[in-house]
Amino acid sequence: MNSNREVFIETTSIIDYIFKTKYFVQIKSILDNYDKKTTAHYVKMEIKRGFLQYLVYLHGKVVRCESLGEVSEAINKLAATPQQHRYKTAWEAIEEYFKSIDKTKPSDIIKKYGDIPLSQSLKIDCEGYLRSIIRRLFRNVDRVVDEIVNPMKCFVDIESPRELGRLFDNTPSKCTGSQVECNIKQFFRDNEEAFTKIRDKLDSKSKKEKIDNETQQRISSLHKIFRLLPLNNRKFSNKEPEKVVQLCWRCGDAILAVTAPANADVLNHNRRHYDTLCDAIGKRSISY
């Protein structure tokens, strides 16, 4: 048994664990070493505005399009970015999966009921599957951990997407839509020392080696946040313009590293980023 008995699970790891990707066994063996598993409300927020948003988009397309071919067409017409490529990959996996199941349909049932057009049958399965994943995602997050911490009172009214007829409504997916003014500025003030250490460590790293774009954005966001902190008239909250909200998301990994309870190890799937962040504030990064 590990002497440090609490583990904090960040966003990627929790998704890998819930969806039993090839890392599931590895993650499980790590988690089994701990007595207590924790995550943050902020993780749910990241899931809601990222992964869940995509699933809701996909589900909506399946409901509205006449065939799965049209769903592919819709995805193909999204802006050509690396993200679009990932969307396509995920959608193709879903489509292929249910096509392969459909191939196993018993012939006597077709004789008895007449064949259902493939598009209709696949639509039913894809819709049902996506509905299940969307509906149950937060429930599954809750089941994985023992506690969900929210020291910055971020988006306390977060909820699973709501069903509107056959569609889902995932709003508000950004803090600006929330009715609650989050306390992220106060969180930065309360943890100014930790964030300062992270900023300085990243600054120093950027001078020594070439850093990736995400780290560059994190450094820049942290600098901007520190400039805002002393200004009492500038709210750093979800009531602020989009630009300020982005500052928060861009240093999400740093926020999560700080949010992890003091005695907890931080389980992550991004050694490159988390090792530095955790090292700066004296926490242990556990990567797989």
Next chain:
Amino acid sequence: MPNDVTTDAINGGKKNSIEAEQTKPTSQNISYRAQSAQIDQTAGYSPELIDVIKRVDILERQAKTIQTGSLEKLEEKEIGSERVSPERLYGDESLVMIKAREIMKQGLSHLSDALNSYNKELEREHYIDLFWNVIFELQYFLVKTPMNANLQEGITMLKVALHSNRTTPMKRDEIVALKIVFENFMNNIKLTEKILDECLDKLEEAGFDLSGPLGKVEGLHELE
């Protein structure tokens, strides 16, 4: 109830049976005994026609009861065990539901057989294959008359659960979980989200992987 009833057949059958009903001498006596006698007269009719005639008769009796205000008396003396029949509970959807329940009963029977023959590996796996057929049959049957989005989701997720285990011999706990879940579906055809979630939790606890195709996609977290 025949095995080859489709929703179309039911709809068509209903129309025909009502016409047939109109040509028959209509008894003014609405007692249950009289109804039984009336059904006896339909000996030459197909089973689905008889079902529909029976249902029309129940509706007529209900209408009559409302007119005469003798509801209590009728329920007490004439309806008896039919008080909680699916027809009374679910109205127009009842025939589809009855048929769906019948398909589900068949599925449950396969699962019971799989448990009973658990130690005979090939028999057990054969019954699981037959259960797989039933899942398809249920989906085919319900496709033209979607009963309930939760039930549709439940059926799809059963397919996902079984598909993920297709190359692995079924464990006893898994069969038991399937049986509990399917029994729940059968007894709650108008499935609530709460019951559905409990059922899916049960499948996961038994070891079924419900992550389906997304479980095979790498870099899921990058879908932002």
